[in-house]
Amino acid sequence: MNDAVHLRSDGVSLVLDTTGPRLPRIAYWGADLGELDPSDVRAVVEAGRPPTVLNLMDEEVPVGVLPEAAVGWVGTPGLSGHRGGRGFSPLFDLVAVDVPDGDDATAGALRILGRDSALEVDLELRIALLPGSGLVRLSATLTNTGTSEYVLERLQLSLPIPAEAAELLDLTGRWTRERAPQRHAFTLGTHLREGRRGRTGTDATLLLVAGESGFGFRSGEAWAVHTAWSGNHVHAAERLPTGVSLLSGGELLLPGEGVLAPGESYTTPDVYGSHGHGLDAISARFHRHLRARPGHPRTRRPVVVNTWEAVYFQHDVDKLTRLADAAARVGAERFVLDDGWFRGRRHDAVGLGDWDVDPDVWPDGLHPLVDHVRGLGLEFGLWVEPEMISPGSALALAHPDWVMSTGDRLPPLSRGQQVLDLANPAAFEHIAGRLDALVTEYRVDYLKWDHNRDLVDGGHPTTGRAGVHDQTLAVYRLLDGLRRRHPGLEIESCSSGGGRVDLGVLERTDRVWASDCLDPLERQQIQRWTGLLVPPELVGAHVGGARAHTTGRVQDLPFRAITALFGHLGIEWDLDAALDADPAAVEELTRWVALHKRHRDLLHSGVVVRSDHPDPATWVHGVVSPDGAEALYAVVAMATSIVSPPGRLRLPGLRPDRRYRVEAVWPDGVPEPRRILPSWWAAGIELTGAVLATAGVQVPQQKPEQACLLHVTEVTAGTARTTEITGVTDDPRRAREHP
Numbered sequence: 001m002n003d004a005v006h007l008r009s010d011g012v013s014l015v016l017d018t019t020g021p022r023l024p025r026i027a028y029w030g031a032d033l034g035e036l037d038p039s040d041v042r043a044v045v046e047a048g049r050p051p052t053v054l055n056l057m058d059e060e061v062p063v064g065v066l067p068e069a070a071v072g073w074v075g076t077p078g079l080s081g082h083r084g085g086r087g088f089s090p091l092f093d094l095v096a097v098d099v100p101d102g103d104d105a106t107a108g109a110l111r112i113l114g115r116d117s118a119l120e121v122d123l124e125l126r127i128a129l130l131p132g133s134g135l136v137r138l139s140a141t142l143t144n145t146g147t148s149e150y151v152l153e154r155l156q157l158s159l160p161i162p163a164e165a166a167e168l169l170d171l172t173g174r175w176t177r178e179r180a181p182q183r184h185a186f187t188l189g190t191h192l193r194e195g196r197r198g199r200t201g202t203d204a205t206l207l208l209v210a211g212e213s214g215f216g217f218r219s220g221e222a223w224a225v226h227t228a229w230s231g232n233h234v235h236a237a238e239r240l241p242t243g244v245s246l247l248s249g250g251e252l253l254l255p256g257e258g259v260l261a262p263g264e265s266y267t268t269p270d271v272y273g274s275h276g277h278g279l280d281a282i283s284a285r286f287h288r289h290l291r292a293r294p295g296h297p298r299t300r301r302p303v304v305v306n307t308w309e310a311v312y313f314q315h316d317v318d319k320l321t322r323l324a325d326a327a328a329r330v331g332a333e334r335f336v337l338d339d340g341w342f343r344g345r346r347h348d349a350v351g352l353g354d355w356d357v358d359p360d361v362w363p364d365g366l367h368p369l370v371d372h373v374r375g376l377g378l379e380f381g382l383w384v385e386p387e388m389i390s391p392g393s394a395l396a397l398a399h400p401d402w403v404m405s406t407g408d409r410l411p412p413l414s415r416g417q418q419v420l421d422l423a424n425p426a427a428f429e430h431i432a433g434r435l436d437a438l439v440t441e442y443r444v445d446y447l448k449w450d451h452n453r454d455l456v457d458g459g460h461p462t463t464g465r466a467g468v469h470d471q472t473l474a475v476y477r478l479l480d481g482l483r484r485r486h487p488g489l490e491i492e493s494c495s496s497g498g499g500r501v502d503l504g505v506l507e508r509t510d511r512v513w514a515s516d517c518l519d520p521l522e523r524q525q526i527q528r529w530t531g532l533l534v535p536p537e538l539v540g541a542h543v544g545g546a547r548a549h550t551t552g553r554v555q556d557l558p559f560r561a562i563t564a565l566f567g568h569l570g571i572e573w574d575l576d577a578a579l580d581a582d583p584a585a586v587e588e589l590t591r592w593v594a595l596h597k598r599h600r601d602l603l604h605s606g607v608v609v610r611s612d613h614p615d616p617a618t619w620v621h622g623v624v625s626p627d628g629a630e631a632l633y634a635v636v637a638m639a640t641s642i643v644s645p646p647g648r649l650r651l652p653g654l655r656p657d658r659r660y661r662v663e664a665v666w667p668d669g670v671p672e673p674r675r676i677l678p679s680w681w682a683a684g685i686e687l688t689g690a691v692l693a694t695a696g697v698q699v700p701q702q703k704p705e706q707a708c709l710l711h712v713t714e715v716t717a718g719t720a721r722t723t724e725i726t727g728v729t730d731d732p733r734r735a736r737e738h739p
Contacts, residue, residue, distance in 0.1 A: 198455020349416025
């Protein structure tokens with residue numbers, strides 16, 4: 001049996017103590033320690049052993065990936081359960097450690113077997129440091145080897161973090177205000193984030209981050225954890241007076257969901273850990289991991305026109321046909337028919353479950369619209385909400401026992417709807433069949449898959465048992481099966497906006513809808529923090545009408561367009577009406593779409609960077625190509641600043657030893673807003689990456705809710721030139737206002 005293992009990948013080291021007789025513990029997780037021989041790896045383990053402390057255990061308390069109370073750990077145990085009230089405190093012996101590449105593995109996955117013979121349970125731990133991303137991935141399987149039921153209450157996996165992690169950051173929010181950051185000191189005790197909504201939740205933290213005091217996007221060492229699960233879940237940060245600090249995650253099991261019959265097993269969702277210097281490094285690991293998936297979208301992300309805020313439930317074939325014409329005119333490549341197309345669906349409290357095209361609105365089915373859309377060269381997409389059911393629908397009346405409940409009462413309505421029990425095989429087969437039929441008949445390219453309510457009292461009505469765990473697995477099977485039958489189908493995870501965003505659902509989908517709010521001021525924050533986990537090409541970002549539907553704010557088109565530019569671009573606006581009321585705005589939108597397409601390859605493959613500017617009214621974010629040769633940055637005035645102009649702004653992420661040309665970029669033929677411009681603006685300027693990242697450049701003085709774009713390209717050898725500023729102003733020392 002190995003006594004210590006050193007895993008290395010992408011600037012990260014993970015050292016495990018596997019000396020036994022207890023389960024392995026992580027002796028170190030952080031920046032790469034370099035090549036170590038076996039004796040050095042053992043020394044790393046030995047150097048980290050704490051001394052015994054008076055009035056505590058007389059022996060060292062090993063805190064493993066699965067912390068155990070039986071060894072003296074007085075924090076939250078990783079495993080909680082019992083066998084008929086007995087066997088409440090498991091203690092595993094180490095049985096085997098399978099190491100992929102020998103004693104000093106450079107990367108790979110360890111398989112660790114533990115056994116509690118007295119309690120009659122076996123544990124398999126899987127610990128991997130993923131090549132290409134440097135993410136740590138943990139999972140575990142618990143098997144009941146006894147002859148009676150074992151009641152599992154919690155199986156939660158942990159990663160240790162050092163004392164330098166003095167501050168915590170996580171995310172919260174609500175509908176239309178997802179991904180709001182909150183941070184505070186990492187004090188003694190437990191910071192617990194539980195998700196009990198039956199879905200990830202609009203208030204869920206995508207990552208729970210611990211870092212050095214004041215850590216930011218580009219500064220401070222930090223560690224983060226994410227639970228890849230779309231149902232009830234938990235994230236926790238725990239610090240004890242013994243000096244041990246942990247980040248942990250796992251599924252939150254409702255009472256009875258973890259009952260294991262003899263021979264049965266329970267497997268945790270994957271728990272991911274990310275380490276880096278600053279939040280950008282933390283999130284870059286997740287982005288690389290997602291982009292390396294075999295199923296990651298490889299084609300250019302098509303520009304979408306979605307019909308919701310254009311027509312809502314008022315479906316009319318002629319109106320939608322004109323809207324498709326307008327979509328093609330502005331350069332869209334995918335047309336998505338949103339809610340309202342199926343039987344009886346004239347408002348949001350009816351029709352769910354009856355997935356038949358409404359013959360009153362569509363006497364010839366969807367074929368006339370679909371054929372017209374395809375004739376314009378556009379892909380066709382369709383909105384569905386297959387996990388939900390309306391109480392008055394034909395499906396609910398025929399099968400009331402398919403509605404999730406405790407069995408003796410129905411949950412309270414939300415949006416006039418209930419949840420369909422997809423763990424019921426008959427309900428599952430019915431929905432799978434209807435979705436398959438729709439995708440087949442209309443050759444659907446894309447499903448906008450919605451999920452608009454929490455799973456309150458989410459149980460199986462026939463047994464009265466809790467059913468969120470089963471429901472989550474059933475949804476995964478439904479998505480997986482549909483994609484197997486239709487390999488070219490793309491699916492968006494939409495859930496009251498951003499209510500289901502996690503690595504579990506992203507294994508099965510091609511896009512997430514970040515929020516139902518299209519207000520670009522709100523969207524700047526929502527997309528900024530959604531990007532901690534999800535790369536831009538997977539985040540739906542739409543240009544809405546001038547007045548935001550959810551906030552009532554009115555914003556200029558450039559601010560709306562620049563905000564949506566840094567995502568999977570879409571449009572949610574009545575372009576048909578706009579062509580009559582303001583054709584110039586539609587023409588301007590066409591030019592913004594063309595600008596997005598010009599930079600789409602960069603935006604959807606590059607490294608996301610964000611600047612830690614001290615003024616909260618000024619935000620800088622961008623995308624840098626993987627080879628460092630090109631970048632596009634947005635400079636955003638989020639509010640009125642007490643500083644005017646904002647001063648030199650740093651452009652992070654460029655190669656310090658290369659020379660770059662910085663130029664303002666704007667769609668051809670679109671008038672720029674009135675702004676006070678720096679002297680270099682009109683002609684551009686050349687500087688090294690080191691200068692741009694440390695000294696920065698002056699940018700225009702902008703009004704609140706304005707933004708501008710900077711395009712940065714590497715200057716190759718022999719093409720460098722001195723920037724000419726003569727003629728930009730009458731006096732080069734003075735700025736001028738751009739008309």
